[in-house]
Every structure is written in C-alpha cells, then in structure tokens.
Amino acid sequence: MPFRYGLERWSYTLQRVSGVAITLFFVAHIVETGNVVGGASVWSIPPYELAKKVWTETEAFLANPLFDMGLSVLGFLIFFHAFNGIRLVLAHFGIILKKPSRPEYPYRPGSMSPAQRALFWVSILLAVAALVYALNVFFEVLRL
C-alpha cells in the first residue's frame, strides 16, 4: 500500500477508483432495472402485475446488510467524486491554481493551492455526510 502518497495523489487515486466503482454500479443498475420490465428478451410492454412481481422480488433479494453497506459506500464515492470533480474542473481552467514560485527549501510541492486543499477536504466531508445519511436510512443508526 502506498502510504506515502501526497494529498493530490490520494485525490487522483480516489477520483479514479470511485469513478470506476460508480460506472460498474451504473451498468448493474441499468441491467437490474431492465429486468423489471421484462429483461433483454421482451421488447414490448409486459403485464403490469409481472413488472410489479419482479420489482418486489428484486427488492426483497437486495434488502440485506451487505447490499445496504455497498450502497452506503457508493454514496460516499459518488459525493466525493462529484465535489472533487468540481475542484478538478476549476483547477483545469486555472481558477484556483497557485501562482508559480521559485523552488525554495524545504521544496514543498506547490501543486495544490490552499483553496484546492480546502475543496478536497470539503469533498471528503460531504462524502462522509452522505455515508452517514445513507447508513441512517438503511440501518436507522441515528433514529432521527
């Protein structure tokens, strides 16, 4: 495990891992919702009761702690990806970049400005908030 990553490397890794995870969920979600209206074999409107039956069965199958945990982690990843992505777009257009400076001892990497560091931690904070919210929805930990 690369524990000596700097903040920007962690941000880069998390952004990519979360992106891939969300895309995989997206594929599964499209397949799963497609099954409710008849799956790949039926290309006409299925009976209402059949769709309702498949939906209810799918819900019952997926209502387990493992899947709820997975969705909660996905909530964390989605919120991190979304708000870290805003930071990246801003940085790409040069809005929150640090001014170029001479290399001076102790040569701290100047690749992330204070505003960018703040935005990174804001995205972590929002992701944790999403995780807690999701855990509360699925497991009723807070009993709000």
Added chain:
Amino acid sequence: MREKNIMLLHYITGILILVAGGIHLSTVFLLSPYEESMKFDSSPFSVMSVYRNVLLAGSLEALLILVAFHGFNGLRVILQELHQGRTYKKAVSLTVTVVALALVIYGTRTILIAHQLANL
C-alpha cells in the same frame, strides 16, 4: 473528435450529472421517505409515479445518457493511460463506445416501457 473537445464534454457532462443525479437522488431519498420511494406504485415518489411523470422520466433519460458518456469516457482515459499503442487505443475507444451505446439503448427501452406501463 479531438481530445480537448472530448475532455470539455467530460467536464460539461460531469456538471450536468450534478443536476440530473441530484433530481434522481432527491426523488429516492429527500422528497419522500426511502421506504415509500421503493414501493412499486401508489405513493407520490414511488417507482411508477416517477416514470409516469414526463419531466422526471425525461431527467432519468438525460442522466442515463450523461453517465454513459462520462463513465465510459473516464474508463477510456484510465485504460489509455495504463498502456499505449495505436491498435490498443483504437480497440479501447471502440469497445467503450459500443458498450456505452448498448447501455443507452437498453436503458432507454426501460424508461420508455416503464413510462407506458405507468400510464396504462
């Protein structure tokens, strides 16, 4: 399409997903309790109620297209960074485009059928 335009589109779709995805998450979690949203029908933001509404079903279609592009373009960028080569690059681009298009077609079918099913 030139790489700079693809990345610009990547950012634009990313921003738009904030809106379309926000609507999707709102209907599931915020506008009604999660248990009510997970019902098949008969509550204001149940599955069929969302698909019955043209605007909400339309926002799902937009989300489908946006995430298909954004997600699979992201995958393409990651794969093209892992390994280089003209044939590899073309193969990755083609695969990613085909899978994304297939998902958009299959998802659009789901939305169209669910919309008509909800309005029976």
